[in-house]
Amino acid sequence: MGDVKTKGHHSAGKTLLNPEMIKADFPILSRRIGDRPLVYLDNAATTHKPESVISAMDEYYRKMNSNVHRGLHTLAEESTAAFEWTRKKIAAFIGGVETEEIIYTRNATEAINLVAYSWGRKNIRKGDRIVLTEMEHHANLVPWIALAKETGAELKYIPIDDNYRLDLNNIDKIISDNTRLVSITHMSNVLGTINPVEEIGQTAHSKGALFLVDGAQSVPHMPVDVKAIDADFYAFSAHKMLGPTGIGVLYGKESILNEMEPFIYGGEMISEVRYDFADWNDLPWKFEGGTPNIAGAVGFSPALDYLSDLGMDNIRNHEIELTAYTIAKLSDLKSIKIIGPHDTCMRGGAISFIDKDIHPHDLATFLDSRGIAVRAGHHCAQPLMKRLGLTATARASIYIYNTPEDIDKLVKTLREARRYFCNE
Amino acid sequence: MGDVKTKGHHSAGKTLLNPEMIKADFPILSRRIGDRPLVYLDNAATTHKPESVISAMDEYYRKMNSNVHRGLHTLAEESTAAFEWTRKKIAAFIGGVETEEIIYTRNATEAINLVAYSWGRKNIRKGDRIVLTEMEHHANLVPWIALAKETGAELKYIPIDDNYRLDLNNIDKIISDNTRLVSITHMSNVLGTINPVEEIGQTAHSKGALFLVDGAQSVPHMPVDVKAIDADFYAFSAHKMLGPTGIGVLYGKESILNEMEPFIYGGEMISEVRYDFADWNDLPWKFEGGTPNIAGAVGFSPALDYLSDLGMDNIRNHEIELTAYTIAKLSDLKSIKIIGPHDTCMRGGAISFIDKDIHPHDLATFLDSRGIAVRAGHHCAQPLMKRLGLTATARASIYIYNTPEDIDKLVKTLREARRYFCNE
Amino acid sequence: MSENLDSLYRDIIMEHYKYPRGKKKLEDPDVTSEGKNPVCGDEIGMKVKLKDGKIEDISIDCLGCAISVASGSMLADAIKGKSIEEVKRIASAIKAILKGEKPDEDFDLGDLEALEGVSKFPVRIKCALLSWTTLVEGLETWESGKKSEIATTE
């Protein structure tokens, strides 16, 4: 599979994807919106699912369905094996960590909340500092605002500069000696900016702080090695990387996870319970109370295969090329301003922009009427919007199945919108 | 649909289900285990899914897939509508509560944890009492053990009597004036016992305590009206009632939910966020941080339809009949002891038993070799097991697609097991 | 979809959006009210002058999408000379229309009828409502201030 789909066209010696062939694997991409073919550019919100993912879950419910771990019958053994097999694959996918270090959650949001509750409540005290950045998604913002309020800890933000990148000039002061945690996004879902996580992680560790990386936008789009980053925690969601909704991942270093209290209490996560006492199961199950999203884990497995077969390097290259193309085309439109760095080496394919005269909501509605799905709003980053003096942006975000033709349609329709809303 | 499937046979004037016809709707039930047809009697762990549920999720990913609530494009609007439509149906299914009172969780376990974290941490103090019963599942036990440890609250248990029913003789003392919460299971997953929740709820309220009901085993099997019960919270899981894994429900009274802090912090659950401040969204979204299990909600809808079409009264009657049949047949086996009440009016179809000479694990493995899936172990109720002087039981648990023939096979194979393990 | 689009962005709405009424300075207002819709980022500032319990003049400054701007502009047109009670009734009627329901009362809404198309765009309903809820809140605050004034002078 990988071969054909990655040999579509070549450029500058790099292997590029062949999105036209890839499209054929995604049933929804043959859908029409009204009388137009769907052009899906809302991949930072959620991606579509290939046939292999859809049918793996279908098959699961048709042939294997059972609760996991506790069963002595065939269906239970098969389901447990499938459920745990995906965990192995995830561990390999993010750089070859231990299987015990992979905790299933509902999504990236829950993964970060798990750390805030189980690690944060025990380790964060009044006067401690938590360092975030100005470009965080609410998922990596609100849990810490709540924790800071509860504990009296202080939140400090690494600022962004005029090029929409983190300004690391005062990083040594911002990450102070009383900093207990540095938690930053690997890639911004608004700006597309890719942050220098290795560097920031080193500073964090040198001050004795733990380092959490929100990988919701990075793991789907580029090779990620959590050991090379030396992240203590790393969070992401399956649904943004071809997988199903309702399943996400928290990676955590074994030594740290072992010291943490559990999060969700109930079945599966215990070793022994008496009426007045409970003791915990081994990692990773200690953090997985109750019946998990088994079908979700089963469906996540072919998603990982699909990405691995294409090759994360190839995916990254494809997105660099297509992002460059998009930025160039959008820059041709005088009324459009791109909100994010232009240099494609330091950014991903979530491309925010505004039209100086048309509100992003109107733009999105207009684009939708032509079959083009983009997102408009604050993208769950209200403080960043305010910081930028904006209330909303429109955002086109690309993935493996997007083509230059999709971008051409976007740009053409943005011109049409000018005619519709501004009589141009 | 309902008509045919409920007119199979009649008995004592009651409408009974026609499980043979129902079986045809469940693809997995035509599976074979080795060379034997599958006989699935592990429904208290999880139930199978009808064609309509499987294909609703399949369709969702093929045609509609999008993130919810924040989108201005067609897929987002359709997905949001489907996601919220299921919520409406759930509200109707449990007695016609307000849609805002239905919170999506991963499962019953998370629903109970939500209450323990968001309500419990704010309202439970040292010296307060939390009342549970001796027959609780770990899901309704371990969150309170953890909370009691954290707060210094006291746990008190309503005992069970020799007939495996709650002993309510001292209920007025057990539910004392300093009791803040009474949290009990509606139906025991080990004993099958159905508890008099209305009565216990009244006592709880008369003492000023809130009343939580763990409905994981009741909502799937009998008509439930949370308003008639006057439950303040009610928790259950979709996967135990024909629905997908990874989606569950917390019902809560609006006035109480409004006073509670959120649980999972992130996107969707906020109304406004600044770098140092966050304010919450309206109910129910206030409790639903991050991208939810959208496909799970979509798949839950036809599950509710399937149950409604059959009629929860009919389902209850079917299970009463089949439970009576099972108990009678098992009672013919001299070596078998049933662990649970015999009176089918006060119990459901989760039927625990032990063979005096064969360990439940060996029984389960043996039954599996003949295609029969039962569960064996402590059923996530270790303290109850100890209380009963047992380490494990075998459990056959029935549902709408089970027939007397399934039970005949079970009983016949239990006899075979005696030959295999005890040379009988 | 494109039909639908035109039912949302009707000519009347586009006209109000491009040339919003009520965008002006207003000195010494009796009522000042601000509203925002944090999810959309829409923000509105409103000033009202009352005379004999009726709306004498209004100014609106709206930062938002075509729908919220147009809705505010039509509001400015529609309420001049109306009593507070009448304004509240119109607001209820608009709410009903936006929900796709028939309003309780059957009065002539003029341009405001054009908001009907919004009902098919659930995420945009909030945009159309913002100016109305901001106005009603402002008037109610004014009324309760009046009452407490009366209460304290009595």
Added chain:
Amino acid sequence: MSENLDSLYRDIIMEHYKYPRGKKKLEDPDVTSEGKNPVCGDEIGMKVKLKDGKIEDISIDCLGCAISVASGSMLADAIKGKSIEEVKRIASAIKAILKGEKPDEDFDLGDLEALEGVSKFPVRIKCALLSWTTLVEGLETWESGKKSEIATTE
């Protein structure tokens, strides 16, 4: 499945399960060890008498399934006369076999080979291991006690 079943419950295992060795009283043991597997509910009590660093006698009381009872019974048979080091090596070999791997060393395990069938039943591996981990833990506690005895007398 039924083939599989017979590979789990081999005749040797059933024989040990029905007539478990080591189920007896043992006075003045050198080592007493208890193990449990809370997930299964299996519980085991073990007493060992040592002589010249070798296992002289052992008693085992096991409450559990056929696999855990048989495993304990075979253990009682297998370790008599062996040195503590030898016992640990056998325990490692058993662990490997239960994981479906080849043991590091190639020594004659006798009846214990029958445990190989358990490797195909992942949930049952813990049952087969319980007696071995309980024994090794007991011996190690005894050894460290000896060491600290030596340490304190020195």
